[in-house]
């Protein structure tokens with residue numbers, strides 16, 4: 400469960416708040432939509448602890464993320480928060496499989512059983528891409544590889560930025576379904592931020608920023 404209690408944020412040297420007193424709660428899946436510039440990416444950076452709110456609290460289960468020191472936040476994020484950025488970056492000299500394996504090791508300092516990676520790749524319908532380099536994937540496949548990487552260590556929370564804006568209707572539908580299925584199976588809280596109205600029909604919980 401991830402919650403915010405009246406968080407506000409302002410970038411340094413800016414006069415205006417990006418947003419004020421946002422309270423939200425996601426125990427399962429929550430879609431946050433808003434126009435360009437409304438602060439969706441900023442909110443995801445706050446929820447992942449990359450930025451700190453100017454006021455208010457962010458809680459994941461019983462941990463107050465907004466009160467952790469920087470090194471504690473980094474450690475906490477590695478273990479408990481999966482993030483899928485709008486344009487996912489990979490280590491281009493590693494295969495898809497290698498990227499996921501390395502990400503797991505960075506987060507846990509343990510080796511992940513190969514079968515677990517394959518199970519997730521099968522679930523996301525990209526097992527055939529396992530040995531390819533990320534640059535040889537399509538946009539939709541890269542997106543799914545980034546989702547696989549984000550959920551491999553079974554995070555408490557999965558944060559996803561604009562997963563479908565560059566996808567056609569069929570793939571947008573597919574990615575939304577896969578995200579919801581994956582988090583349902585893993586019992587992870589999911590927050591997706593988007594300006595893609597096609598996603599609204601997939602989510603029971605929706606909030607406008």
Ligand SMILES: Nc1ncnc2c1ncn2[C@@H]1O[C@H](COP(=O)(O)OP(=O)(O)OP(=O)(O)O)[C@@H](O)[C@H]1O
Pocket residue numbers: 410411413417433434435436437438439440441442594
């Ligand atoms: N590093 C920064 N420094 C100062 N202002 C910023 C910075 N990043 C974003 N902003 C401003 O904060 C506001 C929110 O930006 P943000 O990127 O969070 O919006 P968004 O809803 O994700 O937009 P989009 O849908 O276009 O990606 C905008 O007015 C933007 O100009």
